[in-house]
Amino acid sequence: MNEKENCKPCRIVSELQGIVNFPANLVKETLALPKTFGESAREFKSLHTVILCGLLGALSIILGMLASIDFGPFKVTYAWIPNRIVDFAFGPVVGAIYGGVMDVVKFIIKPSGTFNLAYTAMAVFAGIIFGAVLYKKPVSFMRIVFAQSLVKIFINVGMGTYLMAFERGKALMELLPVRLVKNVIMIPLDSIILFVVLTALMKVLPRLKSNSLHQA
Numbered sequence: 001m002n003e004k005e006n007c008k009p010c011r012i013v014s015e016l017q018g019i020v021n022f023p024a025n026l027v028k029e030t031l032a033l034p035k036t037f038g039e040s041a042r043e044f045k046s047l048h049t050v051i052l053c054g055l056l057g058a059l060s061i062i063l064g065m066l067a068s069i070d071f072g073p074f075k076v077t078y079a080w081i082p083n084r085i086v087d088f089a090f091g092p093v094v095g096a097i098y099g100g101v102m103d104v105v106k107f108i109i110k111p112s113g114t115f116n117l118a119y120t121a122m123a124v125f126a127g128i129i130f131g132a133v134l135y136k137k138p139v140s141f142m143r144i145v146f147a148q149s150l151v152k153i154f155i156n157v158g159m160g161t162y163l164m165a166f167e168r169g170k171a172l173m174e175l176l177p178v179r180l181v182k183n184v185i186m187i188p189l190d191s192i193i194l195f196v197v198l199t200a201l202m203k204v205l206p207r208l209k210s211n212s213l214h215q216a
Contacts, residue, residue: 026146029132036132040091049090053098056082060102061109076186083123084130084194089205092131099127118163125159126151139198145191152183152190 029036043049064079083102087095103123107115133147161179165172 029137033132036091036135037093040093040095040131040135043090043094049094053086053090053094056086057098057102057105061106064106065110078193080190081193081197083127084134085197085201087127087130088134088198088201090131091135092128095127095131095135096124097127099123113167116163116167118159122155122159122163125155129155134198139195139202141191141195144194144198145187148187148191148194152187156183 060079060082063081064077083095083099086098090098100120100123103120129150130147133143133150137143157176157180161175162172164170164179165175168175
């Protein structure tokens with residue numbers, strides 16, 4: 001890690017520059033999505049990628065069982081952290097497949113209600129969004145907040161609430177306010193957690209990637 005990455009004022013300036021340049025960067029990255037998806041798909045050429053996804057999947061299951069806290073209608077869990085690490089490290093294609101597989105595996109291990117493929121699709125879409133926004137990009141709080149907002153508002157609140165209302169036979173507006181408030185509150189909290197995790201991960205990720213290239 002170089003001196004610039006260790007310099008806190010430099011990091012603050014970098015974050016501010018990222019906020020200013022974010023709209024222009026977003027347009028460029030949107031146009032570059034085909035390349036991003038292609039690079040992510042090539043991550044599967046490395047056995048190391050599959051092994052790391054397996055280990056992170058196991059960690060996600062453990063966190064789901066041991067690190068979930070209920071607060072009335074809210075359930076706080078950190079089982080999503082390994083998922084986001086996969087998205088960040090390996091991109092949208094790997095993240096999408098990993099998210100879909102893990103949704104099925106978790107249902108098999110601990111079934112809750114009737115299996116619904118739509119929830120699996122939600123996990124796939126979340127992997128695509130986080131992977132597309134974070135893969136091979138600098139760790140930026142603004143970027144993380146953007147990805148969290150897309151997933152929580154459009155997928156969790158939008159798709160998730162519609163599916164829950166349909167399954168429970170309730171009106172959409174009966175569930176929407178509580179779920180909207182919960183997800184809006186969790187955007188900054190989860191973003192801070194993910195920012196800290198990915199910042200720490202950057203210290204070891206180049207080494208992991210190097211090992212995977214040597215083993216490929």
